[in-house]
Amino acid sequence: MKREPDARQTYPALYAAEHGGFSVVPAAYVFLVDGDRVLLQLRTGTGYYDDWWAASAAGHVEAGEPVTRAIVREASEELGVTLAERDLEPLSTMHRTAPTGLAVDQRVDFFFACRTWGGTPALQEQKAADLRWFDLDALPEQTVHHERFVLEAWRDGTLPAITAFGF
Template identity: 90%
Template sequence: MTDRPDARQTYPALYAAEHGGFSVVPAAYVFLVEGDRVLLQLRANTGYYDGWWAASAAGHVEAGEPVTLAIVREASEELGVTLAEGELEALTTLHRTAPTGLAVDQRVDFFFACRAWSGTPALQEEKAADLRWFDLDALPERTVHHERFVLEGWRDGTLPAITAFGF
């Protein structure tokens, strides 16, 4: 504890022990967009939604990493492109769950769109099998459920700043 009015405080160990049993996994997603088209990757070799089309780039936010830098990092790692934080358009924050009740299924997803980047998007990792542009009005049938929810809501102008999915 400090008396400095500008000092940030942390939770005491006892408080954390009593209230730290619930956690959410933070993830960041970016959709690269050109006009009315969105770049999607075909998931593969992950064990989760393999064979389904998903965000241009996405991944977990690492400890101590701001969400905007997480998506800049993921776009570089997955697509070989460079994004500027100032070019990211926040779409929604999605609080999501699955019916398992497992801690790993408690998620908070930060979705962004980006219309400007440097480099040519190309797959950099083996967790995707293909990369294609799709019209926002003609998304593939097998688009990851919560990502389709975000894309369609954004396209239709009905996507709130904060949404819940799976509850």
């Protein structure tokens, strides 16, 4: 029996009202990788981890957007490069929180590596001040905490498919 693509069930209004108090912010990250080197950007002017090194490209997943399409979009917007979804290597999915208890701190982060892209990576937006390649064995001291966790565990071969950070 063939199902129509729009035949998916939705939550009834009463169920949603009783269970809809959750909020998790989804974000996608990609690390462009060349051998044992990773491309990082120096954040600036965002109010969050400014002057810290971060993923090659990252951003929030928009409503109705698949996570792989989100990271392809972010790489284009932030670095001016073209990625193919088939070239994304899933690294880990991280459930992350901060000690504030605020809804904005309840996160799910999808991490990818990519070794193939079109174009030359260059900063395209004002939210980064620098873009540099670093050896995975010599990451800058001020690498965003949860991103360093992923990079070091990936480098060491100990990164689980699902991780929790901040709990």
